[in-house]
Amino acid sequence: MEATALSVGKSVLDGALGYAKSAVAEEAAHDERDDHEVLMTWVKQVHDVAYDAEDCLQDFGIHLHKPSWWCLPRTLRERRRIAKKMKELRARVEDRYLASMKHVVSNADLVHLVNMEDEDLRVISVWGTSGDFGLTSIINTAYENPDIQEKFSCRAWVRVHHPVNSNDFIQSLVKQFRVGVGISLLSLVEKTGQELDEEFIGYVNEKSYLVVLNGMSSFEEWKWIKVCFPNNRKGSRIIVCTPQPEVVSLCGGQESQVMELKKFSANQTIYAFYEKNPLEKKATNDFGWGSSRNKIALMGVDELIKEVASRLEGKRCLIVLDDLSSTAEWEQIRHSFPKLDNTSRIIVTTREQSIAKHCSKNQDNIYKLQVLKDKGALALFTKKVFKKAIDLEKQHPELIGEAKLILKKCSGLPLPIVAIGGFLSNQPKLAMEWRKLNGHISAELEMNPELEAIRTILSKSYDGLPYHLKSCFLYLSIFPEDHKIIRRRLMRRWAAEGYARDIRGKSAEEIADDYFMKLIDRSMILPSQASIHSRRGINSCQVHDLMREISISKSTEENLVFRLEDGCSLNSEGTVRHLAISSNWNGVRSEFEDIVNQSNIRSLTVFGKWRSFFISKKMRLLRVLDLEGTSGLCDHDLEHVGKLLHLKYLSLRSCNDIYYLPHSLGNLQQLETLDIKHTTIIELPKAIIRLRKLQYLRAAGYHDSYRAMEEDVTKLLQNRLCVLAAYLCAFCVACCAPQIVDDIWEADAEPIRRDICTACCCAVLPFVARRLDAHGVVVPSGVNNLGALHTLGTIHIGKGKAVLQDLRRLIRLRKLGVVGVNRGNSVEFCKTLSALRNLESLSVRSVGEPGLEGCLEFDGGSSSFSPPKNLSSLKLDGRLVKLPGWIEGLHNLVKLKLAKTKLTEVDATLGVLSKLQNLVILRLLVDSFEEAEDLCLIFHGDEPMFQKLTVLQLRGIHDLRSVEFKQGAMPVLELLLFREGIGSTSLCGLSSLPRLKELVLEGDYEGCSVDDLREELGRNTNKPVLKRV
Template identity: 30%
Template sequence: MAEAAVLLALSKLVTSFGIASLQAFIKKETNLSQDLPRIANRIERELDMIHHFLSQVGTKIYSNKVLEGWIVRVRKVAYCVEDIIDEYCYNITLLQEEGYFKRVIHKTYYANAFHSIALRMKDIEEEMKHLSQLKRDYREMFNELLDNTSYNTQIQSPKYNENLHAIKVDDIVGMKKDMELLDKWLDPKELNRVVVSVWGFGGLGKTTLVRKVYDWEMGLKSFDSYAWIAVSHNFNIRVTLRQLIQELNEYQGKIPADLGTMHCDKLTDALRVVLSNKRYLIVLDDVWDTRAFNELSDSLVDDHKGSRIIITTRNNDVASLAQETYRMKLNPLGADDAFELFCRRTFQNSNMKCPSHLKELSGQIVSKCGGLPLAISAIGNVLAVQEPDEITWRRMDNQFKCELEDNPSLGKVRGALSISFAYLPRHLKNCFLYCSMFPQDYLFRREQLVKLWIVEGFVSHRGQSTLEEVADGYFTELIHRSMLQLVENDEIGRVVACRMHDIVRELALSFSRKERFGLADISNLALENKDDVRRLLVSTSNQVNQLTRSRMDLPHLRTFIATSKVANYQLLCLLISNYKYLAVLELRDSPLDKIPDNIGELFNLRYLCLRRTRVKSLPRSIKRLSNLETLDLKSTGIETLPKEVARLKKLRHIFAEKLADPKQQHLRYFQGVKFPDGIFDLVQLQTLITVEATKKSVELLKRLPELRLLCVENVRRADCTILFASISNMHHLDSLLISASDQDEPLNFDAFNPIQTQLEKLTIRGCWDNETFRRPVFREYGINIKYLTLTFCKNNADPLPSISSSMPNLIFLSIRRGCWSDDIMLCAGWFPQLKTLYLEKLHQLKRLFIEEGALVRLEVLILLSLTSLKEVPKGLELVSSLKKLNVSMQPPEFKVEWERDNWRMKLHHVQEIRV
């Protein structure tokens, strides 16, 4: 939203001018410089008022030209404030790092620098006064906005009465199974009152689907009473109660005469009377908040008559009001159904058949709708009244984004999606707009995205949670609100990856353009807008070439992201030389083999990612990146970090390891990096990947009690006592990887004795003492562990009995490249929570036995390259919860038994089988 720039400027004002008082450094400076903190406070107050004003008027920003012009001025001021603050902090940092004599020598420089900053802040203050005066001069138009802060019709939810009176059977395409399931849930065999939820993002057809079933049930007179209530965002309990009483009573003609004047308690009693001893069907359409249902719930009596309440929503939290077995998540239409719906809408005068000369173009147009029924129908309606020729269709294809943004006939599509954005909490709007900059179908990784949000300043501390934990919550919340589409969970159920729906992205981009939030296509950059570009993403070589050839001047660029392996050394040199305010450099997978020596000039850099590049070393000037928080060097050629890295006191995350063996055939296929001793003094570190164990490093690790994620490799048995004593100090550690130096030298966990631990994920490469998992630490804290991976284990005793007893909540278990016996037995009662079992390259394993009552929740079983396993696992058919079985590269005898005994039929309950 419009307050994005204002919020960022505010957050920096609040935190930055309290760093140090100028008087402590420059006692004889001019009054203007000494007054700088007070000027900053006045600007902060003014920005805060502007922020509250913008929050109140909401998306009416985009429907009022006067306000839109005023916002452009506000945004420029906020950007200037941010730039000045960064320069102030840079000079303060230099001052704090210099000794007394250097300060004396450089006194004139600092005096001039702070005086210049003070003058610019004074100019900003004057500009703020002018902005306030403009608002007063045009107060009539501004007051009009404040008098009516409801959102304009362009972003309101479509009401049933306006759009859905006459839904034809033909309108329902690709939803037959959903209709049948919903109808089944309304069956009166279940006499308890049942809450059903139908959810998904705007435009998927939730209301249309439910309305069809609702009308069908009304025709059958299956229920005694019916009510359809559009709840929407501005829920009012009194209004909703009155609507329910009125609709439910329409069939009996008993509407109370004093309904309009009843207070809440009396309305509640009246509704209970209406519903008493009746089988009712109530639809609560477009519910945004669980509060709406919770406030109604006590009034919706349950007399065990088989009543049903259907909730439609975009929000997973609201959908969760229904029992898990009564939740329906709608997904976009598949390609065939999407094309059929398009043809039904577009070619009604041609028997709903697409002419052959338009098939290819129609397919391209439909694909851009991303399976969204509302968009497909709207585009179809637009084209239905056009001449069916290639020129018209090609124009729609080429101008799809523009049509979506400004064609009045597509207003319903914009409205359905824009309202989701309009009602996003403020803390999520910047995060959402940020995602829109990335290319279409880009796969967002949680690990990458949350760190970018943090360094951009979008995430604020909440209670005792770390910024990363808060940002994880934002990521999940955007998925729950259907703004991002879940693609992948990790092994213990946490969200790992998601995508943005194409149409949602296009609408987000339209908001982003109005906000000057970020730029993903420099070919559309007008010269007069250069100063507004704060974030730039390039995804093609042509864009990189255009940027380097033109040496485009973007004086306020703060974020540069290169996707699709397009960044090169020349571009990086250009960025460092021209854009001193850069805070984010995301260059993963780029063909870079070295870093310019002057990278230290980027004083504002907070995030540097060189993951999977060919870089072999870092220049010494990196010591000047005093604001750096994330340094990602994973899978580069770097073997040793320079000692200067230890001067980066704000570092929170270091990813630095070398992939030495891509085929993972050897124990040390990932090799750690040699860190300078000073790294262990960086007390803000939360992530350290991967430390090469030395006598010194394992001792120094005890200085990092705040670590959440730690990987240590090349661990010798002789180092284990000191190493695990150091790790025992890390009370927040939730993920630990330990890799041995020698496959034949077992790791000793005896010294692992934390006072408390939050460890959830444990990976061990190499073997361990046979009694390891019976140690007190695992007996006491093993209940927290949900993920366990064991690789290259040459143990001679079966660890599974002790693992099962000490880690009862294990969800994921992986055993690879090592086994202790010809047989593995999984006994009854073992691993009651396990959902995934992964066995790979256990060349000794000949037989796998699963007793009845073992693995009662197992959903995924993966058996890869078990070259001695000639028999199908005994008892496999007993695992009734199994959903996926993947068996690959097994001996021929295995396949013979599989076919002979018709195992595919025995496992008919398994949804996905690959053998």
């Protein structure tokens, strides 16, 4: 039975999943309008089968590894169930195949296609999965057909060599044409190249010909060859045979129809693509070469280059290459251009930033088109609506609010502003009409012909995406409008969904990161404000409002994402894979169960309030459960989470009312990401060590609302009387009725006695008793079993050395955060760091006295261990007094954060930091230096200092009198963030920072007048801007 399941599963995946993601499935949906809906329904059905097959195989994989002998009967029962399910899937695949035959031409025969009565030149592209023999046999049957031999006097079969040799290509065609018309081949040897070209032109202009081009491997080759064959309106035919599915439909034409020619087996089929409209040739008149068109068409590449050079010699040229789509295209074109005069110019337009950077090595020659500012956008909009420039705020104040909402959706892009303004110019100038447009912009884009240009342009950007990026982009429709999507969250979700997988030593997370940047390069998503936390400067993104409408439309069309929100359809069509519940949906359980088919949901994302019926045992295929920021979620709501055996991603981040994780969590053997940061969990359950596939574990770091209490609580815990009092208070609260805390609990959370007891017993009492740092969680012994972990933080290591010994074995760790370092465990801690050779990011925190002082010295009486050499990010939070000497040797360090370190040697510290040759981001936060009467930070420029530093943050340094930048200091600094501590601080030397773009003042600033700062920034040649936040 197991063998049957695996065999059927492999067949289903090879057939259904491969076909669903092939070019055939994509192109099949681009037929005539009459057939469009039918074809799209068929493609959806194929996708559904593929998804179900994938789910079924994963289900089988989970139950295959049930280890316990006592659960053997249940395991066998599950396996039989899955095997039966796979047989059903196989039947569905066959049904879909039979259904697909309704969408292809009947009597599918290549002879019939070739013999169709039509005077125009037709191109028929043939592609299949059965190998060269299958393709050749199909085409040869038609080629040797007596009726076809009689109809076409000139026939030729040519194998396309790579690269194409124009002379050999023409000679082969002429030789076979001569045989067809009965001319001797002997005289062919004596002919010159020009005579051969003229003879070929005579054949293709005067005769009805049939040409088979075998082995076409790229669309570029076809573009070179097709101009050799003019439309002589004699019913000529070209058969293009190619093994590349990407090429076949392009050669057949943009509006190709597909038919099945022959089926060899379940996964070996031959298809033909043929265009429904006559093949149109574009005249080459751009340089006045129309008269010599055929001659140019027959030239080789070298001859064409010489011809272009002779035509452009001595002329000033302006050449525009529009919509370049790859660097390979540029390289091919660039080498073909002659050496132009210095006054000539080539303008390249592209949608991708990476291509622009490749085309011009000089960054000054790269221009990114900027969107219109608010004022300019409003002016353009009102001019289009009223057909003249007016002051909308004065003349039509009732329209200004709706106008701003419309312009927000346009995001400063001229095209949608002009299109929407032109449409509204013919509508009543009423706020109600504009409000309707705002409320139904998606439907208007879909149905309104006056706005079709917007959808066409935006859809072109989407259509140009590779298949894998299309899925990633459509996935973004899960998030609400204007939602700031955190980069790390998105990447981990993509990996869990299978959109990004490990490839040749590159992790799924790295692949997802590449996808993220490619979507930004293509302007499909917009980077949020530059972040000081990310090395690339981007840690979040947003989706352009109109692009989001495209994303929603496409994802709904493909049944990929269903957004449960106020005003949504009460009937979801088809199977929903990803469910997003918006904060404005206030339905009840019965509505939820009627609208949503829970059995096939792969991801559940909740925004806003939690309801207990949002999750159920029916969601057995759930891979992603993202409850980040959900209000009202309590511990008892997670009791059944251990039954979601497919779960790979679980986020409870910022769920303040979660105090512990259920022990059933250990059942989630597929879990890769667990994010419980900013919850109230202080200890992880023992079951956590069973999660062998866990890669990413983020915990602790309590919510911002508790930060003000931290210092006071720490001091109170040093008094035993206060500890006992805290015990007593916690016990009283736990025993009292929930009504006591009802006023302070969120109204929709429905607190019960168990939740209150849990809060006291699992959080308050242990926290008080152990005197823990709330920034870290306690992990159980045996955490070394989590061998796949690459991110772990923040954990408490202050209550024993066993956890450090476990950490030492997590050799894949790249990111680690710890609290509780003290002099008692400092030697073991340093040994642990020394063993983690792959560590790239380290965060260390210690509260109070003596803090980190003397705890980070790697000598420890022994020279057998040293700090990780690959560290690129380091955060030190706690009393340090003096910077450890080994920091100077971290040559790969990119980011450094110091907080509460109380450093006393200011100049020495800056001297060490300035020698970190790869340091890009430096954050000196509250109490990073010891308070002193004459505390000054002077960044000297006598010697090379901070040569790569682009971001500097100075925040809350008490008694800091001045910050001065000397000439030559920080030559590439772009962003300076400053917030005063206790006392006023003056900023000097801002004009000496040649690359400074922005100065951000946080909070109140009293050091000197803001006007003085603006004046000094005005003397900076780079003209940086000043912002107040």
